[in-house]
Amino acid sequence: MSGNGIKDGMAEGQESETFFSAIVVTLSLATVIGLLMLVCGFGTSGSSQGNAESEDISNEKTNNKSKKAKGNQPGKRQQKQQVKRGGQSTFSHPLLASTLKEHSSNVLDLDFSMNGKYLASCAEDRTVRVWSVKEFKDKVHKCLRGNVEYDHVTKIKFSPDCKAFITSLSIGNCIRVFKMAKKEDGSSSTISASLDFPKILSTDIINIGLGSHAHGSFVMMAYKDTTIQICDVKGEILQSIDTHHMNNNYAAVSPCGRFVASCGFTPDVKVWEVLFNKEGDFNEVKRVMDLKGHRASVYYLSFNTDSTRMATVSKDTTWKLWDTNVEYNKNQDPYLLYTGTYNHTGPSLLALSPDAHTVAIASGVRIMVYNATTGEEEESFEDVHTQPITKIGFDPSNRFLVSCGDRHIRVFHNVVGYRSNIASMEKKIKMSTTTKTQKERMQSQIRLMSECLAEILGESPKV
Structure with missing residues (x-):
């Protein structure tokens, strides 16, 4: 082979090496960029999920506080109904x-x-x-x-x-x-x-x-x-x-x-x-x-x-x-x-x-x-x-x-029945047509019902 042929071969080899080096560098940069984008994407998603979880926890705490506040409000009557597991309740x-x-x-x-x-x-x-x-x-x-x-x-x-x-x-x-x-x-x-x-x-x-x-x-x-x-x-x-x-x-x-x-x-x-x-x-x-x-x-x-x-x-x-x-x-x-x-x-x-x-x-x-x-x-x-x-x-x-x-x-x-009966008998006692025996019997019944009513309500019986 002549000197010129050798020089031409060397030149072609250098050009081919340079071409492959460029491809490798390009692929390396693309890989690095892709990894950076992926990392940034996961970071954003994780941040959003974390914020959502924090918000849910915050809302749950707020709701629980609200429920407790409502539960502590005085009702018209002192009665309670709480739901247990399985849909049953206590009243x-x-x-x-x-x-x-x-x-x-x-x-x-x-x-x-x-x-x-x-x-x-x-x-x-x-x-x-x-x-x-x-x-x-x-x-x-x-x-x-x-x-x-x-x-x-x-x-x-x-x-x-x-x-x-x-x-x-x-x-x-x-x-x-x-x-x-x-x-x-x-x-x-x-x-x-x-x-x-x-x-x-x-x-x-x-x-x-x-x-x-x-x-x-x-x-x-x-x-x-x-x-x-x-x-x-x-x-x-x-x-x-x-x-x-x-x-x-x-x-x-x-x-x-x-x-x-x-x-x-x-x-x-x-x-x-x-x-x-x-x-x-x-x-x-x-x-x-x-x-x-x-x-x-x-x-x-x-x-x-x-x-x-x-x-x-x-x-x-x-x-x-x-x-x-x-x-x-x-x-x-x-x-x-x-x-x-x-x-x-x-x-x-x-x-x-x-x-x-x-x-x-x-x-x-x-x-x-x-x-x-x-x-x-x-x-x-x-x-x-x-x-x-x-x-x-x-x-x-x-x-x-x-x-x-x-x-x-x-x-x-x-208790409504007790009160109504007591009021009815008290009214009858005042009537002029009521005999002495009837009055004594009704007064005895009133005392018994008053005692029962007082016991139910936790009060002292009226004398």
């Missing part, structure tokens, strides 16, 4: 006598026995339970349990002899009878199913009742449409009633065992008498009374013990107290004694105390208690249950008001 109120807690699902209905010794309840947990009223103030509440196979009970009613109760089944949509009996060794009582009535209609049963008096006994089934079935105690249909309410909201048998009353979409309440002959054979169901005065759908109705008073509650935001001790056979209409108003927030339940001195109305999770004489709201219980209230009722002695809605049963002292 407290100065007038809360006890809480019955054995059910594991929502309690749907309850009923007191006529002798005042027992409270029966049913729930979605496929059980029925019977509680002792005398143990209401105890810390531990024992109960009898009966199981409902492959179904659950929606309504429950004690028999007049307090030895059995009837129920309505959810799936079966019929009546099932349960009996209470002592074990052979006499150690305890048991609850067992004894009879199922045949299914009559496919429409849902909204309430049931038992009627019994000197001449005969019957079972009532009220349906969601406009039907009420009157059956004998074995399930045979005696008569079917069409209420013409467009739809039934509620129906009940009177405590005296003679009447059936219904209410619904129409603004009137209708009352029938179930008649038997002297031999105990069924005669007829006869329409005897109408309660007219509401301007909208009537949600609920309730009798006092001897059926001389009735209370009704309506969508028109009023409740009414009626004197039903009338000569209906001579077409005498019930007398309207009082019309009160209430805070209407939707469909409502109502209970009239056995002595007709107290009216309780439940709407949603709230209970309002009224003096039936003055119409004044004297007590209010807020957020009693975590679910809408399904039933309220007074015990036969007028001492307690009970409610159910979630899996618990609340038992309240009926």
Whole structure:
């Protein structure tokens, strides 16, 4: 090879080396720049996330402080409702006598026995339970349990002899009878199913009742449409009633065992008498009374013990107290004694105390208690249950008001009833027609009720 060829080869090699060096430098710079951008990007993201977390923590602290501040604000009444894990709650109120807690699902209905010794309840947990009223103030509440196979009970009613109760089944949509009996060794009582009535209609049963008096006994089934079935105690249909309410909201048998009353979409309440002959054979169901005065759908109705008073509650935001001790056979209409108003927030339940001195109305999770004489709201219980209230009722002695809605049963002292009875007796004592013996008896009763009321409220009894 000549000298010029060698020089040319060397020149080409130098140019190629320079070209590859430039490529390497360029790639190195691109890599460094990419890494810098990536690092800067992660730094920004991490900073943003850190700021967001800091902001969340700050907001959470602020919210907690706000909740604590709200919780420390004095309420109208000293009652508390705190939610625990699993959606359950604790509720407290100065007038809360006890809480019955054995059910594991929502309690749907309850009923007191006529002798005042027992409270029966049913729930979605496929059980029925019977509680002792005398143990209401105890810390531990024992109960009898009966199981409902492959179904659950929606309504429950004690028999007049307090030895059995009837129920309505959810799936079966019929009546099932349960009996209470002592074990052979006499150690305890048991609850067992004894009879199922045949299914009559496919429409849902909204309430049931038992009627019994000197001449005969019957079972009532009220349906969601406009039907009420009157059956004998074995399930045979005696008569079917069409209420013409467009739809039934509620129906009940009177405590005296003679009447059936219904209410619904129409603004009137209708009352029938179930008649038997002297031999105990069924005669007829006869329409005897109408309660007219509401301007909208009537949600609920309730009798006092001897059926001389009735209370009704309506969508028109009023409740009414009626004197039903009338000569209906001579077409005498019930007398309207009082019309009160209430805070209407939707469909409502109502209970009239056995002595007709107290009216309780439940709407949603709230209970309002009224003096039936003055119409004044004297007590209010807020957020009693975590679910809408399904039933309220007074015990036969007028001492307690009970409610159910979630899996618990609340038992309240009926202080409105105590006060109303005391005021009523004091008024009667001043009447000139009251005899000396009557005055002494009422004064003794006033002292006893005053002592009970003072004990409930933690006060010294008035002398």
